[in-house]
Amino acid sequence: MKRKILASGSVFSLIILGSAVLNSCSKANETALQQSGGITCDTVNMKYQADVLPILTAECYSCHSSQTYLSSGSNLNLEDFGILKSEADNGDLLNAIKHTGNVTPMPLNLPQLSDCEINTITDWINNGSKNN
Numbered sequence: 307m308k309r310k311i312l313a314s315g316s317v318f319s320l321i322i323l324g325s326a327v328l329n330s331c332s333k334a335n336e337t338a339l340q341q342s343g344g345i346t347c348d349t350v351n352m353k354y355q356a357d358v359l360p361i362l363t364a365e366c367y368s369c370h371s372s373q374t375y376l377s378s379g380s381n382l383n384l385e386d387f388g389i390l391k392s393e394a395d396n397g398d399l400l401n402a403i404k405h406t407g408n409v410t411p412m413p414l415n416l417p418q419l420s421d422c423e424i425n426t427i428t429d430w431i432n433n434g435s436k437n438n
């Protein structure tokens with residue numbers, strides 16, 4: 307009798323332990339998926355206003371808005387859509403955020419954008435960098 311209770315007790319704690327491990331595992335997968343853009347990062351059919359502009363505002367306007375581009379020394383007003391588009395179309399914008407090519411890596415002296423942000427901007431450019 308006593309043995310049985312003990313046995314079922316340990317089966318029970320195994321289940322608890324097991325589900326705790328599984329749980330932490332799926333949490334880790336979730337984070338990995340988010341970082342790789344799997345769950346929360348949709349990067350298809352990205353639009354300027356809804357998708358790209360919030361990234362530029364948060365990550366670039368401190369040095370590249372019409373208010374800041376002169377004082378920051380960037381001399382590049384990315385708030386001006388025509389200027390942004392020419393940087394997008396000549397490849398400098400992507401090279402800057404991907405840290406490739408012969409341009410200064412951006413954001414300057416700050417951590418690289420997330421894969422999600424880079425993929426968002428890349429998709430927008432691949433679709434013709436429209437003012438949409």
Ligand code: HEC
Pocket residue numbers: 362365366367368369370378379380381382393398399402403408409410412413414415416419
């Ligand atoms: C802390 C200030 C700062 C931030 C934030 C910043 N930049 Fe810059 N950016 C600069 C400066 C300064 C230059 C000029 C660098 C040079 O001439 O080497 C520059 C140059 C550039 C250039 C031209 C690169 C070249 O070498 O021709 C591009 C494109 C660019 N930035 C895009 C971005 C984008 C996109 C972001 C946001 C993801 C960003 N920058 C964030 C300061 C910044």
